[in-house]
Every structure is written in C-alpha cells, then in structure tokens.
Amino acid sequence: LALVECVVGLTSSATAGASAAAVTVAYGNFTAAVVYRVWFPLSVALSTSDAFLGLITRGSSQACARFQTAQVTATATLTTGENSTLADVTDLVTWSSSAPSVVSVASDGVASGLTSGSADVTADLFGDEVALSPAVLSLVVAEDLVAISGLDVVAFTGVDWGTTASLGSVAPSATLVPAFNITQSLTAEGAE
Structure with missing residues (x-):
C-alpha cells in the first residue's frame, strides 16, 4: 500500500x-x-420483476404502439477472499441490448419495450479491467395487450368547473358539473 x-x-x-x-x-x-x-467482484446476476413486456396501447395512424417497461437490477457477489457479500451495482454496470430496436436499456437499468421480439439485456461490470463475465437476462416484448384492472390517481392538479365565474360568485343553488383534469401520465406495469 x-x-x-x-x-x-x-x-x-x-x-x-x-x-x-x-x-x-x-x-x-x-x-x-x-x-x-479490497472487495473483489466474483459474479454479477440480473433480475427483474417482469421479463415479459406487454402492449399498453396499440398504435394508430398518428401514434406508435407503447409497451411496458421493467427495472432490471444487477447484483454482484463481492469477496475479500475470506468474506463475501451481495451489493446492488445497477448504477455501476454498462447496459446493452442484443436487439436495440426491440428493447432499449437506460443507464439506470430501466428496459423499455419498443417492438415485438426478444432481446438479451447485458450488464458489464468494470469492462475489461476485471476478468468477469457480463451478466445476461432475456426479455420478451409481445403484442399481447395488458389488461388494466384499475388506476390510482397519484397527482391531482386541478378542477375545471365549466364556468368562468369564481366560486365566490356562484349562487349556492347553482348546479355545477365538475370536470377533473389529471395531468399526471399513468402507465400500467402489470396484468392480472
């Protein structure tokens, strides 16, 4: 030293x-x-809650089809030669996809389905600096439409009362029909 x-x-x-x-x-x-x-990596393993990315919305003449996303996690087994432990190295690996037109992978390990097919997601820890095989996980992107069983509103940004009058000027006997405008983007991440 x-x-x-x-x-x-x-x-x-x-x-x-x-x-x-x-x-x-x-x-x-x-x-x-x-x-x-000195903790040395012995191996890296990949896991995800869902290796099947289904269709959320079908494409129309104006829009492309949208598929699910999944968080892929990289876990390394580290050793000192005497002790070993597991560590989340998701932010330390270099991500790649065997078919980038089917599945894209962001630097934080979020895999996004782009079109039907399958792809191997690879995580490489430290590149050529360490003699360690990259970890591989297969993902499938399919045209099977995800059934949404329910959505929870996570952000309520306002109410449109359908009138230009302020609430203070509306008579108590007036009938108001509320229209709710939710500006939060909601996506389904699983099917039942």
Missing part, C-alpha cells in the same frame, strides 16, 4: 498477501487506525 496525500493506493507489488491492511495515521498526540479491505 502507498499513502500519498491522504490517498491509499495499491501498487503493482501488492499482488498477494492479507485481504486487509491496517493504516495508522498520527497527528500530534492523536492517532487513528483504519482497516482497508
């Missing part, structure tokens, strides 16, 4: 030995010891 301006780094000579190093820092009469461990 080399300590340079408060940065601890491994040098090329640190290829084997203990899985941890204790570094003691002294300043005047104060000393503090910090244990550093």
Whole structure:
C-alpha cells in the first residue's frame, strides 16, 4: 500500500498477501487506525420483476404502439477472499441490448419495450479491467395487450368547473358539473 496525500493506493507489488491492511495515521498526540479491505467482484446476476413486456396501447395512424417497461437490477457477489457479500451495482454496470430496436436499456437499468421480439439485456461490470463475465437476462416484448384492472390517481392538479365565474360568485343553488383534469401520465406495469 502507498499513502500519498491522504490517498491509499495499491501498487503493482501488492499482488498477494492479507485481504486487509491496517493504516495508522498520527497527528500530534492523536492517532487513528483504519482497516482497508479490497472487495473483489466474483459474479454479477440480473433480475427483474417482469421479463415479459406487454402492449399498453396499440398504435394508430398518428401514434406508435407503447409497451411496458421493467427495472432490471444487477447484483454482484463481492469477496475479500475470506468474506463475501451481495451489493446492488445497477448504477455501476454498462447496459446493452442484443436487439436495440426491440428493447432499449437506460443507464439506470430501466428496459423499455419498443417492438415485438426478444432481446438479451447485458450488464458489464468494470469492462475489461476485471476478468468477469457480463451478466445476461432475456426479455420478451409481445403484442399481447395488458389488461388494466384499475388506476390510482397519484397527482391531482386541478378542477375545471365549466364556468368562468369564481366560486365566490356562484349562487349556492347553482348546479355545477365538475370536470377533473389529471395531468399526471399513468402507465400500467402489470396484468392480472
């Protein structure tokens, strides 16, 4: 280990030995010891709540068909050589799709269906820097229409009373028919 301006780094000579190093820092009469461990990734696994992306709306002459989206999560098994743990590395991997015209994958792991077909979503952790095989998950995009069983309003932005008069000027006996305008975009993410 080399300590340079408060940065601890491994040098090329640190290829084997203990899985941890204790570094003691002294300043005047104060000393503090910090244990550093190197956690190395052994494998990456992908998971999603729904590997089947169904059709939400059919395309018309003015609009394209819309398909569901799914969050894909990347979990790495990390080890020190003595201990191991699981860690969410979804934001650290590089995402790709074997068929970008069928499924697109955003940098946060959200996979979006674009057209019918299937695609393998791949997550690569650290690229060529680590000898680790990329993780692969197959997704299917189908023309099966998702049945929406119900929607919950998550944002209520206003009411249009159908009159230009203010509520204070409307007589209590007047009949008002409310029309609700919901500006929140709602999408269905599952079918029953």
